Amino acid sequence: MRFRYLGNSGLKISEITYGNWITHGDQIGNDTAIACVHAALDAGITSFDTADVYANTLAESVLGEALSGQRRESLEIFTKVYWPTGPKGPNDCGLSRKHIMESIDGSLRRLRTDYVDLYQAHRYDIETPLEETMLAFADIVRQGKALYIGVSEWTADQIRAGKALADELHVPLVSSQPQYNMLWRVIEDQVxxxxRELGISQIVWSPIAQGLLTGKYLPGSEVPAGSRAASPAGSALGRRLVDDQVxxxxxxxxKPLADELGLTMAxxxxxxxxQNDNVAAALVGASRPEQIASNAAAAGVTIPTEVLTEVDEILADSVERDPARTAEKTLTSRPS
Structure with a gap:
């Protein structure tokens, strides 16, 4: 495993970071989830990402159980706050001081830890003054409940405003967690x-485009049974595959490019x-322990420039680059 600094901080995280969106508490049983986490540890992964909303808090509980007994100082644990949790009352979502201060305590209890290494705003909340949000995060850092703070799917302007307030409050905002892969490059132009200018790194999700970049979805063929696209959670992906044979x-x-490098498609x-020097880590999940060791082998790989150019030529206009797509992730009102 290789490690990279997170932003301009002194914190190092594993290039391959284990994420449990969709899987833990939902798609796979607890025993399998725990086996996947232990496989990640065996592969040298030390960084683990979750969120309170995943499986309506169950994913945090499963991860806490799976990491129980490990040396806490040897782990980097990340979680997030924003989306509705619990009974989904009027204050059970968003980035108000009330929701943030209550949510961190719930996350720490479920994760069985006194602190998280990184606490992230899972979306931008237009209904809460940014000053209120950042002061709540600063207080959590000063209380020792989080060491660093980050954001997820914020626009460049939102990140700049948040970083300015974080600097005023003397708290380390060091990360951004966006979707990023060969087909989805909307962060490259602005975010x-x-x-880079502000000393913030990316921890990217969906590096294999929900399985699309594994090559298992074949043109003109049915979606494989048991695949992400065949599940209710992947219904949107399934529809896209039907519509986008090109x-x-x-x-x-x-595939021939991957073969030349001795790599699987994933x-x-x-x-x-x-290969993007602003990316500190790629988030990978798993429904089977053996997937972890395979994905971990991507750490430390250097892809030659000429191969990167071939990727661009092959994918051509299948790549989404419009930076405005990031702004679409900001909801016009809080979810309920």
Whole structure:
């Protein structure tokens, strides 16, 4: 495993970070989830990402159980706050001081730890003054309940405003967690340059595009049974596959490039996001323990420049680059 600094902080995290969105408490049983976490530890992964909203808090509980007994100082545990949890009352979501201060205590209890290494705003909350949000995060840091703070799916302007307040409050805002992969590059034009300037790293989710970049979805074929696209949670992906046969064909043309490097398609996709020097880690999940060791092999891989150019030529206009797509992640009102 390789490690990278998170932003301009002194914190190092594993290039491959284990994330439990969709899987823990939902898609797979607890015994399998715990086995996946232990496989991640065996692969040298030390960083683990979750959120209170995943499986309506159950994912945090499963991760806490799985990491129980491990040396806490040897782990980096991340979680997030914003989306509705619990009975989903009027203050059970958003980034108000009330919700943040109550949510961190719930997350720490479920994760069985006194602190998280990184506490992230899971979305931008337009209904709460940014000053209120950042002061709550600053107080959590000063209370020792979080060591660093971050954001997820914020625009470049939102990140800049948040960083300015964090600096005034003398708390380390060091990370951004966006979607990023070969097909979805909307952060490259604005978010990444802004974060480089401000000393913020990316921890990217969906590096294999929800399985699309593994090559298992074949043009003109049915969606494989048991795949993400065949599940209720992946219904949107399934519809896209039906409608976008051109992209499926182009993805198949990436396989010879992966083969030349001795990588599986999934490893190639994960290694691709790590070529961006503003990316500190790629988030990977698993429904089976053996998937972890395979994905972990993408750490430390260098993809030659000429191969990166071939990827761009093959995928062509299948790549989404519009930076305005990030702004779409900001809800016009809090979810309920």
């Amino acid at each position: 990444v340059p802004t974060c 992209t499926l064909e182009r993805v198949q043309r990436l 490893q190639f996709a994960v290694a691709w996001v790590l």
